[in-house]
Amino acid sequence: MAAGPGDSCFEVEYELFLEPGIDAEQVARNLCLEQTVELSDDLIVEEALRMRVVGRIVSLKSTGRNLHRLVVSYPWAVAGGETPQLFNVLFGNISMKSGIRLIGWSGQAECLPGPAHGIEGLRRLCGVPHRPLICTALKPMGSSSALLAEMAYALALGGLDIIKDDHGLANQDFAPFAERVPLIQAAVARANRETGSNCLYFPSFTAPMDRISQIRRCSEKFGIQGVLVCPMLMGMDSLRYLRHETNLVLMAHPALTGGFFSHPHQGIAPGFLLGTWFRQLGADASIYPNVGGRFLFDLETCHAINRGCKESLPGIRPAFPVPAGGMSLQQIPQMRRLYGDDLIILIGSGLFREDPDLTTAARLFRRAVEEPIQAVEASP
């Protein structure tokens, strides 16, 4: 599979899970038609159009009991250079068919610029060249902006690299965006002056369409350097838009993506959606529910997301994988061993459990990533 920007086609990989007796070749042919012309083959009157538009089977192999691996080549022309239509070609109508799972692709396009900062850039912003970055979430929803700012100050003082809003902090009355963001940003800046560090604050930006275009003005006004975004709630193109319109660090949150992961033989492979695709759209970091937390993914899935974030893609910066979802300090050595140190470790409520004093809790967190893994494991 290879499809660079200069090629006229891109290739997409699907897994087919078919009941015995179903003709895989026929299913594959129908998929190629469904995702492009939405006509059955006999209704395509013009042969040139078929060449110009219809998906083409590159390979179809049986890979196990009822399982087949299908690679389809689509002409770039069908995407029109826009990500909503591109994703429509990848998985729009066939999301409603059974036994088809989108595994990945190797396409690149101008509309998929990848991270503006990536791992290197974000490390530079934080001033942390090697160890995992550490991150927590301001919560709970319902707290006042002043209280959240107080928390942020205490946490930044303890040495966190990134403090993000809980993804449920939108624009509610108890802490409206325009009130909360400057207060927290100022609190973190005050801590940075005291520590000499460069902790970053990423407000949650789950905005309706009316508010998304205000982001550039907001980010300049409040001096923020990054945001937390829920692409599935706002529309996946929101990531690309924010990448295009701003210079913000973009941290993607997987809220609402679970629908695509609930069936083993349908939907979208998490390594593609949360790894490759969010990264290509512009995410500098992608949060995923880590194995051993309160969500569902197994280790193989987590590794696939890490690969999607970091594997070599020509011209596209690697992004930080962000294991999360019920982690505790005790899991840090394991995470470092599994995924390496190019990692943002996100611990939310597990951090609050470490010590009632948030600065102390943050210091414990920091210590766990500064020591070599063996030393951390040996500590009591």
Add this chain to the structure above:
Amino acid sequence: MAAGPGDSCFEVEYELFLEPGIDAEQVARNLCLEQTVELSDDLIVEEALRMRVVGRIVSLKSTGRNLHRLVVSYPWAVAGGETPQLFNVLFGNISMKSGIRLIGWSGQAECLPGPAHGIEGLRRLCGVPHRPLICTALKPMGSSSALLAEMAYALALGGLDIIKDDHGLANQDFAPFAERVPLIQAAVARANRETGSNCLYFPSFTAPMDRISQIRRCSEKFGIQGVLVCPMLMGMDSLRYLRHETNLVLMAHPALTGGFFSHPHQGIAPGFLLGTWFRQLGADASIYPNVGGRFLFDLETCHAINRGCKESLPGIRPAFPVPAGGMSLQQIPQMRRLYGDDLIILIGSGLFREDPDLTTAARLFRRAVEEPIQAVEASP
């Protein structure tokens, strides 16, 4: 379940599918926390915050083997009056947990205005008071704007009520939006002058975030009266945005929604997502893959979508259900019997199969909805 705009809470219904031995009460309590504060119960220090923010179990009943019906009440304050965060509360993080299915809600909010036109309004625009409206899709992708306009003229001449673009027509070079739309709109207008009818053309508007704000100017410039939208590809808030910013008829397409429907005990009930929710966001009509076509839904699911579109919701106009996805003229009597005549029947490639002359094919389509059902069934 009842939650009007004046109430301080809204209620959401979930189905839980739990392995034997799992405590349903505990799962329900965790859900209430996960969707709001994202803290475990013992970490909520302030009792007043719990009352103000955390979801509350209204009822939890066993409904069958491993199945439970859960109703949760959430304070309106957690949604902040914006649809992305509102949907986040309904299903954001728990989309990534197993055994939880979003069934429905009965909330209403200012940010959910419902259809601007609805069934009555769209019937008025088409000048069709009683019979089902008939609709087809311009295809295939890859055709020139001129060819699509020619097709539209022939189809409008035959008596179609609505001609929409295939949902894969975005902004590709072979028929760019700004070229295709005025050509087709003019072709349909010419046919309307000849027939005295009022066939409507709905271009497909699957736009990236940059283009969505141009819609008002586009619609005024080109004189279009409606658009086809893929909310899951563009972001679900796109529906509400288009409802708010324009007076266009909005026809919703289910592309990419299938991820939520692939597992019987996870995801989102199609009746809620394609029926109630799209309607509340502003869809005047919602396309769904009908039973007996090339997609998956069973009859019960289709009925649930019809109910979601048409059941009484205070202050919200009913929307047209639009059965589609591989329909033929032969299925019209059955569709009318199943769903009644407040219906838009969408036949795409099945229509092209009726007669190579599109005007003739459209006339056959029109005849099938003008006759009483019995007469249609009796015809050879």
